[in-house]
Amino acid sequence: MKITRSNTMILLVSIIVGVSLVAVFPTFSDAQSEQKTFVTHSGAVVRTSGEVIDPLYTVSTVDFDPDEFLRNFEYGRVSVSETGQTIREYTIVAEDDKIQEISPGVFYNVWTFNGTVPGPTIRATEGDLLRIHFINNGSKEHTMHFHGIHPAGMDGVFEPVGGNGGQFVYEFEAGPVGVHPYHCHVMPLEEHIVHGLYGVFIVDPKEGRAPADEMVMVLNGLDTDFDTENNFYAANTIPFYYQHHPIQINTHELIRVYVVNMVEFDPINNFHLHGNLYKYYPTGTDIVPSFYTDMITMSQTERGIMEFEYEYPGKYLFHAHKVEFSEKGWVGIFLVKENPEINQDIEYGT
Amino acid sequence: MELSNNSSKVKMIASGIIPFVFVIIMMAYIFGPGGDLIDLGIPLPEVTIEKVDFVDSEIHATVRNTGPIPVNIVVADVNDRIHPAAVEPDGYLERYETALVRIPFEWNEAEPYTVGITVGDGTRFEKEIESAAPALQPTLDLAVFFAIIGTYVGIIPVMIGLLWLPFIKKISKSKYHFFLALTAGLLLFLAFDSIEEAVDVSNENLAGSFNGILLIATVIVLSFLGLYYSGEKLVQRAKSSKLAKPVAIALMISISIGLHNFGEGLAIGAAVGMGSIAFSTFLIVGFALHNTTEGIAIAAPMSREKVMIGKLAAMGMIAGSPAIFGAWIGGFVYSPFTSVIFLSIGAGAIFQVIVILIKWLRDEGDKNLSSASVVSGFAVGMLVMYLTSILI
Known part of the structure; x- marks a missing residue:
């Protein structure tokens, strides 16, 4: 009896041991001994022997530079017509095969105008003639559809431009005054927009605006897993970018931000500024501000101009007060410095 | 003669190897350089x-x-x-x-x-x-707590069930058959129960690439075969030793119930670990009631023998105590993969015992499995288990 029972037990034990070896066998690869640290949202310092995944604090090597984009305005190749009208010519190339690192480690297929998301910020004065040479180097059909006033044939909707070198020249007078989006208008529209085919079109009034430190912010989202929900949000594409690369501005200096909301899927977006309020000009079409507030809500392609000045130096957040968006990347910091040339006139944006 | 013998051997070996050679050539052709034959689409990460x-x-x-x-x-x-x-x-x-x-x-x-x-x-x-709860730290207190729960769920109910032994001893042959069939019914229910649990765990926690259902089926069959083989050996030896056949069967039943109770222990430990304390209280009460019936399963085959209390108690321990180990593992080092494996082993073990029981019933009942006592016993066994399982 002893023998037989022990035989059964041996068999049982060996089965159990064998199975647990398979189940428990550590598949963890060799651990690194080097200790790394990172800071959490609440300021705690965490140590790890592994790898830090942190879209906030790692210095990203992303292909697109939001700092460069922020204050960059394209005025085009300028000439004057016989009638004295300013002509601004641009060449815009669409592509749809780029894979870009849009957040550290996250690679996404962006569709671009001139290689970036958003595309270049096109800037003209009201009444200028815009001539945009559009070349589609993508594999799909693309167009450029400008918000604003122009003839039907220049609307970029019923004139799809074929891929692999298709061309079209958009020609119209810049207007009305304000800040407008432009984007591809080929079906399925949502797909063409969320992949990145959009940009900003600024029309300055003939008399100009007051000198200011001017910048462009395109509020956008990235649906990297195509489930019609955005995985990341940002001001100017790269999540959390201006949080770890604060935008430097001066006290007692007028700041003018051209804001365009291009977020898809979510019905609204918003813009909250810390330690200050801004004058808000919806669509930038009026010279009298409609609001003096620190919070505006924007629907798809809603846009406007914000103007403000900081009195006190320091770090001030700006972010979506729809906190889901800010915790997924749409958050930044203004680093306000004491103005060194407080009594001198400085002209920006020219 | 020897020469032809040798050449036929070579032929035999060659005929065994040739298909393998072709398989290797085929693989080399498909995966080898220039083999872009199966460059099908883009693999997706998961x-x-x-x-x-x-x-x-x-x-x-x-x-x-x-x-x-x-x-x-x-x-x-x-x-x-x-x-x-x-x-x-x-x-x-x-x-x-x-x-x-x-x-x-x-x-x-x-x-x-x-x-x-x-x-x-x-x-x-x-x-x-569903509900965040602090991960259990393997402290002595908690180990003792799990041991107590395991005792309540595993050992005590099985021991209580064994107390039916004197009653079963006194009844007539057909009623005895009723109880043996009842045992088979109880066990069959437990097997389904284990499989259901294994499928649930696999669906919730294991990736599709583990082929959960097929993993469960494979482990059940392997466990069944392994135990069937060793069980037959046990019964054969029982004939030549003083270990009587019914005792051997009772032992096998207690081992397989032990494996099953190990799975129940895992479930309880994991429930406590996941913070569903209210759920695990139900689980404990339910399993305790449920498991008294397991005592009957062990007692029934033993009732025609002169039984020593010690032997009976040992079987009760074999059947009941794995619940303690299960609770420890489930609570401290829960891994869904391990759970699925153990639950499937338990199910295979139970199927093996059912086969042995039915064989025995057939031998005892003059090659007849359709007597009223057997059929009703089997049915009542399933029903009793179902009704007590509602409590869980």
């Missing part, structure tokens, strides 16, 4: 969050690469909000490799959380936790 632990100011997610290609873990989120996190040992995972993602997060007890992991191509995978 990771599975197998386990989420709530520890001091951190949420720990055990992530396994269950897709066909290596992945990089690049973003971690809690409730779809991105948080800085650490991946140990590193974020690059080969197929089936696992990593621990540590997300610093001040979580609140009993609240639901969703943990998300995004890989390099931007695909996000998530796992929902």
Whole structure:
């Protein structure tokens, strides 16, 4: 009896041991001994022997530079017509095969105008003639559809431009005054927009605006897993970018931000500024501000101009007060410095 | 003669090897250089969050690469909000490799959380936790607590069930057959119960690439075959030793019930570990009532023998005490994969005992399995188990 029972037990034990070896066998690869640290949202310092995944604090090597984009305005190749009208010519190339690192480690297929998301910020004065040479180097059909006033044939909707070198020249007078989006208008529209085919079109009034430190912010989202929900949000594409690369501005200096909301899927977006309020000009079409507030809500392609000045130096957040968006990347910091040339006139944006 | 013998041997070996050679050639052709024959589409990454632990100011997610290609873990989120996190040992995972993602997060007890992991191509995978509870630390107190629960669930009910032995001893042959069939019915129910649990665990926690249902089926069959073989050996030896056949059968029943109770212990330990305390209280009461019937299963075959209390108690321990070990493992080092394996082994063990029981009933009952006592016993066994299982 002893023998037989022990035989059964041996068999049982060996089965159990064998199975647990398979189940428990550590598949963890060799651990690194080097200790790394990172800071959490609440300021705690965490140590790890592994790898830090942190879209906030790692210095990203992303292909697109939001700092460069922020204050960059394209005025085009300028000439004057016989009638004295300013002509601004641009060449815009669409592509749809780029894979870009849009957040550290996250690679996404962006569709671009001139290689970036958003595309270049096109800037003209009201009444200028815009001539945009559009070349589609993508594999799909693309167009450029400008918000604003122009003839039907220049609307970029019923004139799809074929891929692999298709061309079209958009020609119209810049207007009305304000800040407008432009984007591809080929079906399925949502797909063409969320992949990145959009940009900003600024029309300055003939008399100009007051000198200011001017910048462009395109509020956008990235649906990297195509489930019609955005995985990341940002001001100017790269999540959390201006949080770890604060935008430097001066006290007692007028700041003018051209804001365009291009977020898809979510019905609204918003813009909250810390330690200050801004004058808000919806669509930038009026010279009298409609609001003096620190919070505006924007629907798809809603846009406007914000103007403000900081009195006190320091770090001030700006972010979506729809906190889901800010915790997924749409958050930044203004680093306000004491103005060194407080009594001198400085002209920006020219 | 010898020569032809040799050549036929060579022929035999060659005929065994030739198909293998062709298989190798085929593989070389398909996968070899220039073999772009099966360049079918783009493989998609997949990771599975197998386990989420709530520890001091951190949420720990055990992530396994269950897709066909290596992945990089690049973003971690809690409730779809991105948080800085650490991946140990590193974020690059080969197929089936696992990593621990540590997300610093001040979580609140009993609240639901969703943990998300995004890989390099931007695909996000998530796992929902119904109710956060602190991960159990393997302290002595807790070990004792689990041992007590295991005793309540496993040992005591089985021992109580064994107290029916004197009653079963006194009844007529047909009623005795009724009780043996009842045992088979009870066991069959337990087998289905184990399979159901294994399928649930597999569906909830194992990636599709483990082929959960087929894994369960394979382990059940292997466990059945292994125990069937060793069981037959046991019975054969029983004939030549003083170990009587009914005792051998009772022993096998207690071993298989023990394996089953191990699975129940896992379920209880895991429930406590996952913070569903109310749920585990039900589980404990239910299993305790349920398991008294297991005592009958062991007692029935033994009732025609002169039985020593010691032997009976030993069988009760074999059947009941694995619940304690199960609770320890389930509570402290829960792994869904291990659970599925053990639950399936338990089911296979039970099927083996049922086969032995039915064989025995057939021999005892003059090759007749359709007598009223056998049929009604089997049916009542299933019904009793179903009714007590509602309590869980």
